[in-house]
Amino acid sequence: MNSYHYLQILILLPLAAAFVPFLMRTKSFNLSNGLLTLAITCINLYLTVQLHGQELVFQLPWIGYGFEILLNLNKLNSLVLFGIALSGVIWIIYSISFLAENNNASLIYGFFLLTIGFSNGALLADNLLLLLFFWESLLIPLFGMILCGGKNSFQSAIKAVIISGVGDLMLMTGTVLVVLKCGALPISKMHIPLEGSMNYAFLLIFFGAIAKAGSVPFHTWIPDAATEAPLPFMAILPACIEKFLGIYLVGRIVMDMFIIAPNSAMSIFIMSIGVAGILAAVLMALIQKDYKKLLAYHAISQVGYMILGIGTGTPVGMIGGLFHMFNHVVYKFCLFLTAGAVEFRTSTTDLNKLGGLFWKMPITFISFLVAAFSISGVPPFNGFFSKELVYDGALEAGKIFYFGAIAGSFLTAASFLKLGHAVYFGKPGEETSKASEAPVLMLIPMITLASLCVYLGLYNQFPITKIEHVLGEAKLAGKHFYGWPHSTALVVATVIALVLAVINHIYGYFKSGKGIGAVDHIHHAPFLSDVYDLAEKKAFDPFEIGKKFINSMAMLLRAIDSGIDWIYEGYLNGGAKIFSDLICSIHTGSYSVYMIWSLVGSAFIIAFLVNSL
Amino acid sequence: MTLHILMLVSMFIAVIWTVLAPTLIGSALGLGITSSILTIIMFQFNAPLAAVFELSICTGLISVVFISTIGLSNPLSYTEMVKRKMNRFKRFIFLPLIILLIEIYFINNRLPFDFKPATVVSNHDVSTIFWNVRHLDIVGQIFLLFVGVIGVIVFFKEKERK
Amino acid sequence: MATLLFIIPILIILFLNSPFPGLSLRGKAYPITTTFALIQVVVILLAGTNRFNSLDSFFQQHLHLSFQVDNLSLFIMLTAGIITASAALTGENTISDKEQYKFYFHNLLLLNIGSLNALACTTDIFSMYIFIEVTALICFILIALKFDVLAYEGAFKYIMITSVATLFMLTAIALAMMIAGGTGFSQIKTAIESGSGTSTVMKTAIAIFLIGTFIKAGVVPFHAWVPDAYSSAPTAVSILLAGIASKAMGMYTLMRFLKSVFGFNPQIGSILLAVGMLTVIVGALGALPQKDLKRLLAYSSISQNGYILLGLGAGTQLGFAGAVFHFFNHAIFKSSLFANTAALEQRLGTLDIDKINGRGSKMTFTAATSVIASLSAAGIPPLAGFWSKLIILIALWQSGNYFLTFLAATAGILTLAYLLSFQRRVFFASGDDNQDQNVTEADNVLLYSPLLFCSLTILIGVLIPYFLGSIILPVDKIL
Numbered sequence A: 001m002n003s004y005h006y007l008q009i010l011i012l013l014p015l016a017a018a019f020v021p022f023l024m025r026t027k028s029f030n031l032s033n034g035l036l037t038l039a040i041t042c043i044n045l046y047l048t049v050q051l052h053g054q055e056l057v058f059q060l061p062w063i064g065y066g067f068e069i070l071l072n073l074n075k076l077n078s079l080v081l082f083g084i085a086l087s088g089v090i091w092i093i094y095s096i097s098f099l100a101e102n103n104n105a106s107l108i109y110g111f112f113l114l115t116i117g118f119s120n121g122a123l124l125a126d127n128l129l130l131l132l133f134f135w136e137s138l139l140i141p142l143f144g145m146i147l148c149g150g151k152n153s154f155q156s157a158i159k160a161v162i163i164s165g166v167g168d169l170m171l172m173t174g175t176v177l178v179v180l181k182c183g184a185l186p187i188s189k190m191h192i193p194l195e196g197s198m199n200y201a202f203l204l205i206f207f208g209a210i211a212k213a214g215s216v217p218f219h220t221w222i223p224d225a226a227t228e229a230p231l232p233f234m235a236i237l238p239a240c241i242e243k244f245l246g247i248y249l250v251g252r253i254v255m256d257m258f259i260i261a262p263n264s265a266m267s268i269f270i271m272s273i274g275v276a277g278i279l280a281a282v283l284m285a286l287i288q289k290d291y292k293k294l295l296a297y298h299a300i301s302q303v304g305y306m307i308l309g310i311g312t313g314t315p316v317g318m319i320g321g322l323f324h325m326f327n328h329v330v331y332k333f334c335l336f337l338t339a340g341a342v343e344f345r346t347s348t349t350d351l352n353k354l355g356g357l358f359w360k361m362p363i364t365f366i367s368f369l370v371a372a373f374s375i376s377g378v379p380p381f382n383g384f385f386s387k388e389l390v391y392d393g394a395l396e397a398g399k400i401f402y403f404g405a406i407a408g409s410f411l412t413a414a415s416f417l418k419l420g421h422a423v424y425f426g427k428p429g430e431e432t433s434k435a436s437e438a439p440v441l442m443l444i445p446m447i448t449l450a451s452l453c454v455y456l457g458l459y460n461q462f463p464i465t466k467i468e469h470v471l472g473e474a475k476l477a478g479k480h481f482y483g484w485p486h487s488t489a490l491v492v493a494t495v496i497a498l499v500l501a502v503i504n505h506i507y508g509y510f511k512s513g514k515g516i517g518a519v520d521h522i523h524h525a526p527f528l529s530d531v532y533d534l535a536e537k538k539a540f541d542p543f544e545i546g547k548k549f550i551n552s553m554a555m556l557l558r559a560i561d562s563g564i565d566w567i568y569e570g571y572l573n574g575g576a577k578i579f580s581d582l583i584c585s586i587h588t589g590s591y592s593v594y595m596i597w598s599l600v601g602s603a604f605i606i607a608f609l610v611n612s613l
Numbered sequence B: 001m002t003l004h005i006l007m008l009v010s011m012f013i014a015v016i017w018t019v020l021a022p023t024l025i026g027s028a029l030g031l032g033i034t035s036s037i038l039t040i041i042m043f044q045f046n047a048p049l050a051a052v053f054e055l056s057i058c059t060g061l062i063s064v065v066f067i068s069t070i071g072l073s074n075p076l077s078y079t080e081m082v083k084r085k086m087n088r089f090k091r092f093i094f095l096p097l098i099i100l101l102i103e104i105y106f107i108n109n110r111l112p113f114d115f116k117p118a119t120v121v122s123n124h125d126v127s128t129i130f131w132n133v134r135h136l137d138i139v140g141q142i143f144l145l146f147v148g149v150i151g152v153i154v155f156f157k158e159k160e161r162k
Numbered sequence C: 001m002a003t004l005l006f007i008i009p010i011l012i013i014l015f016l017n018s019p020f021p022g023l024s025l026r027g028k029a030y031p032i033t034t035t036f037a038l039i040q041v042v043v044i045l046l047a048g049t050n051r052f053n054s055l056d057s058f059f060q061q062h063l064h065l066s067f068q069v070d071n072l073s074l075f076i077m078l079t080a081g082i083i084t085a086s087a088a089l090t091g092e093n094t095i096s097d098k099e100q101y102k103f104y105f106h107n108l109l110l111l112n113i114g115s116l117n118a119l120a121c122t123t124d125i126f127s128m129y130i131f132i133e134v135t136a137l138i139c140f141i142l143i144a145l146k147f148d149v150l151a152y153e154g155a156f157k158y159i160m161i162t163s164v165a166t167l168f169m170l171t172a173i174a175l176a177m178m179i180a181g182g183t184g185f186s187q188i189k190t191a192i193e194s195g196s197g198t199s200t201v202m203k204t205a206i207a208i209f210l211i212g213t214f215i216k217a218g219v220v221p222f223h224a225w226v227p228d229a230y231s232s233a234p235t236a237v238s239i240l241l242a243g244i245a246s247k248a249m250g251m252y253t254l255m256r257f258l259k260s261v262f263g264f265n266p267q268i269g270s271i272l273l274a275v276g277m278l279t280v281i282v283g284a285l286g287a288l289p290q291k292d293l294k295r296l297l298a299y300s301s302i303s304q305n306g307y308i309l310l311g312l313g314a315g316t317q318l319g320f321a322g323a324v325f326h327f328f329n330h331a332i333f334k335s336s337l338f339a340n341t342a343a344l345e346q347r348l349g350t351l352d353i354d355k356i357n358g359r360g361s362k363m364t365f366t367a368a369t370s371v372i373a374s375l376s377a378a379g380i381p382p383l384a385g386f387w388s389k390l391i392i393l394i395a396l397w398q399s400g401n402y403f404l405t406f407l408a409a410t411a412g413i414l415t416l417a418y419l420l421s422f423q424r425r426v427f428f429a430s431g432d433d434n435q436d437q438n439v440t441e442a443d444n445v446l447l448y449s450p451l452l453f454c455s456l457t458i459l460i461g462v463l464i465p466y467f468l469g470s471i472i473l474p475v476d477k478i479l
Helices: A005-017 A019-023 A026-052 A075-098 A104-122 A128-137 A137-149 A153-182 A198-212 A221-228 A232-256 A263-285 A291-311 A314-347 A362-376 A382-397 A400-426 A440-458 A463-472 A488-512 A524-536 A542-586 A592-610 B001-022 B025-046 B048-072 B078-108 B124-135 B135-161 C002-016 C024-045 C053-063 C071-094 C097-119 C125-144 C149-180 C184-194 C202-215 C227-233 C235-259 C266-287 C293-314 C317-348 C364-377 C383-396 C401-427 C447-464 C464-476
Strands: A056-064 A069-073
Touching: A005 A019, A005 A026, A005 A056, A005 A069, A005 A104, A019 A026, A019 A104, A019 B048, A019 B124, A026 A075, A026 A104, A056 C464, A069 A075, A069 A104, A069 A128, A075 A104, A075 A232, A075 A314, A075 A440, A075 A463, A104 A128, A104 A232, A104 B048, A128 A137, A128 A153, A137 A232, A153 A198, A153 A221, A153 A542, A198 A232, A198 A263, A221 A232, A221 A291, A221 A592, A232 A291, A232 A314, A232 A463, A232 B124, A263 A291, A263 A382, A263 A400, A291 A382, A291 A400, A314 A362, A314 A382, A314 A440, A314 A463, A362 A382, A362 A400, A362 A440, A382 A400, A382 A488, A382 B135, A382 C024, A382 C401, A400 A488, A524 C053, A524 C202, A592 C149, A592 C202, A592 C266, A592 C401, B001 C024, B001 C053, B025 B048, B048 B135, B048 C125, B135 C002, B135 C097, B135 C125, C002 C024, C002 C053, C002 C071, C053 C447, C071 C097, C071 C235, C071 C317, C071 C447, C071 C464, C097 C125, C097 C235, C097 C464, C125 C149, C125 C447, C149 C227, C184 C235, C184 C317, C184 C364, C202 C235, C202 C266, C227 C235, C227 C293, C235 C293, C235 C317, C266 C293, C266 C401, C293 C317, C293 C383, C317 C364, C317 C383, C317 C447, C317 C464, C364 C383, C364 C447, C383 C401, C383 C447, C383 C464, C447 C464
Parallel strands: none
Antiparallel strands: A056 A069
16 A cells, blocks of 8 residues: 555544444443544554655545545644644543543544544645535534533534634635635645735635634634533643644645735734734633633633744744644643543532642642643743744734733733642632542543653754744755744743742732632723623623624514515415416326327427427 | 238238227237238248337237236226217317328428438348347347236236236 | 346246246245346446456357447446345335235346346347337336226326337337338448438437437426326335336437437437426426325426436536436435335325324434435435536536526425425424324335435435546446
8 A cells, every 4th residue: 555545544544433433322332432532543643653754645536627635745734643643642541531431422532533534634635625625524523522511512512613614614715715716726836925815815714724723703612612511622622633723724824825925914914813812812811710711711812822923924933833833732731631630520620619639639730730831931841932932933023012922921821820829729628628639541641741841842852843844944044943042032031021920929819818819900900800891791702792793683684584485475486386286287187188298299399300400 | 922912811801800809809819910910921022120020019019018908907888888989989080180181281291202211131031130130129029928928917817806 | 247137037037937846936036136136236336347258258159139338338227226126125015915916026127127238238229129118018017016996097007108109219210220221229320420310201210219218208298107107006116117117218218319329419409408497397396286295206206307308408428427327316316215105105004295294203214314315306415416416507507508507406496395395294294193103113124225225325425526537427438
């Protein structure tokens, strides 16, 4: 078998294997389905490792018009494929233990396999229509996995699908624009300059991509889903696979599809979106009183850094953005897993009820600590290095972006200080007093991820070199970006921001007397408190705004519709009924009548043909 | 020559019998005989291909249709038959008129004789044509035979049962 | 291969009816027929591999059958195999209770498939005519196998109206032979191409042959026998008639003539388009108010015939491929629907939609397969029916018939309307409370063919890229 055949195996194997859990979905099959999923993810990981570094193309005829099933393995997607495969293996090890007693576990495994298959397809697709196909297919497991959360999850699932659907619709429209312009050109050969309609096409596809990554303003379903959907879903989809896919596509369109010049209007627009996302989401994260919800908002905010980095269009920013994508997955995954472990032992994630888990769950705490340091950008963990690269790029592009980003960093650190304080220190609550350390199978993934945080930070030469390969020698111009950050000034600024965060926390703690209240002074600051009140009422949620708008539209359309209905009922339907009754009534069953029809028809046909042939 | 005349006369008799036969079965039998005589005449006139076609259609097919139809139907009583006959006359009263009109049309607008009929060269004898040229039709006849037999069995059995 | 598939049914029948008790396989007609039909499917699917050539050439040498197999014939033989298997399976529950009649039913099925194979592969119009007649006769007997007045009436109507077609075809053959000097496809084609095609006699021959195929296929205004015959026959026979028999006699003959005998020209095209459009609309409108399930399906069958004609009338290679593909799809989904009616009839004892009134809701499997088949018939993506309709519409558009394309697409809504309204009334209506609630799913043997057909519909629809370039589009080419 030629190695390009492995590309279709990457897609088809998980999809085919997904049938097993769907067919055998009673609780007694939980373990066997889990093991099957583990096996499939291991094969997936093995294949991606084997294929890494190769450049392969796979072709099959498809719907015609030049559109083929065109799979292309290149440097960028082989990295992301590996990332997804690795996180898949870690996820399933954790889930086998976490979901052991869950009634819907098999369904979750099935949807997970579908997710793996579809996202492998979306990554490998080198044809816009094929990409769109897999992209849209991902809505199925998204919807299904949220639904597995129980009775209340339906609203969240609908919301998630509608918001993601809007993003996909934008992607679709953008795809149509691009296809009209370039036909069935493979993505890797496009390189379209931004002019005329291509500006809109770029924006639409870009929004489609960041909608998948869960950036502002397409984020509002994630916090809702955080409390409703099963925790493994939160850990793998919004925090991990969707980030990979979304940022991958952003990278792809910026690098392959379109030509984005640094400091162009489009670049500034992208960066603004990034910074706005960082600040808006982290401000919301700051005031959350739920472990999972807080993490969900951070998952949104961190996307901003990636978009900001890639949007700069400079090599240092792009490398920072892509590196941040991997780092983010590692630490956010780890954070969600600690949340899962806490929930598993205490059956709550409400910060008011939690506390004092430091002594009960030390390993979980240490993993949390490493990941939290990492997300806050404390040296020498991985988040620090990628953030520094992004800052470097942002500073090059404009001071305002840099200040936005560093402010985000300050708020991130503050909210994690609050979170860590509230969960692991302070007084143990009713639920937490009996808690003990999480099971081994859940600890292994957490420890693995925490050590990855350290490894990717200390030995960042390895990942960054890989990412540098993606950009290619030409763009790098001989520079390298691994090792300690080049600009000492930036490091000092970051450290100052972190120290400020600690001071802020201590101030807040002494003011309110509780870990959880450490940021209340920001919450109740004069202007911010009003904004927060509105946000709590979901006044900024495009979904809710859209709902209101649609409701009023619906009233209007209903009025129009009843008018049309009247015409339809009266004339069209009536007309069809008259015709069909007429046809029925002339089928009398009389043989001679039928014979006459045949003969008259024959006469017409013969006359026509004989006279005209 | 006398043979041909003899054939013609016997065919004529068979035709008369077909039309006048009191029962449908007799009618079908007459038709079968008519077409087989016609086949022989065609062979005599050195048109073996046409003869084989005639044999295939009329002796095989039409008979099967006939017999199966008979299997499905019940004979009418005498009064019913008379009534039907009157009905038929009423229905076809305009038939001669229509035929006349069509004929007038074709007399005025003659069909153009604008083609060259191909001469069918048949240097094969009857058995060659039968077994080597048209043998697929012969197998077709075997099919027909089977169908006919099954049809007759099924319908007559059911008729008896009723 | 074609020779084998033609000869073996006769041999099987000889064995089945063998007068020697030791050799007789009387009791095993049902499995034998089903197996043979399935073997035929497998053989056709392996046709490209030339696995059976040595055996086939043996028969070919000794029988000198002038068979010629191309992609179109393969398609017909494939469809014939699938539909015959399904009819044999369904026949177990729908032909009368007496073992004897079931035995004859299977005999006739075997004869039918053999005759269809010959019809698909022969290269001579007279032989073609013979096998059309054999098939017609078999259908005539099969329709009457229900032994009630309605069935007799349907059978009579069928044989009487199609006998007009017989007459026309025979006359056309005689006229063609007069000009060409023979009845082989190539002979007539050469004669037409060498200039005789413009003579009045040849034009008349073409015209009345077209009419003959129209009557056999059952398109408006020659369709009158279809509703009676389909609805009064036993359901297994309806499957056979709607799926392959009437289509092979009419549509396949038409395709074969367009392809290998008199070719396509714009005048024939406009006749096909006009008749096709009329058929689509009248069939769909006729189906709307029907109360009898099988009658409704019969009208739907007429309407779908129209789409095939439209595809042929486009006159392009794409249109031809679309027509053949739709032929296949129609066989699949209509047989599935008819098999579902057999299941409904078995459990509910009636096919009157008003009387059923939601009582089918307990028959989950039947309901599911029926919905899938209906959606395929209405052309909902990604089921197979959608693709064939799409190909036909694209071909129509490309050939410049924009208005017809629009009309045909609109008629798709009518199709959806009548199919979904019957689904709703049969399976999803709430029904009366005092109706019997102990309706259960039908016997397994009635579920096999819907299962097979629905998985085929979905598979072909989803994996269309694999089929489109390799099987469907090259149907016009010689293998």
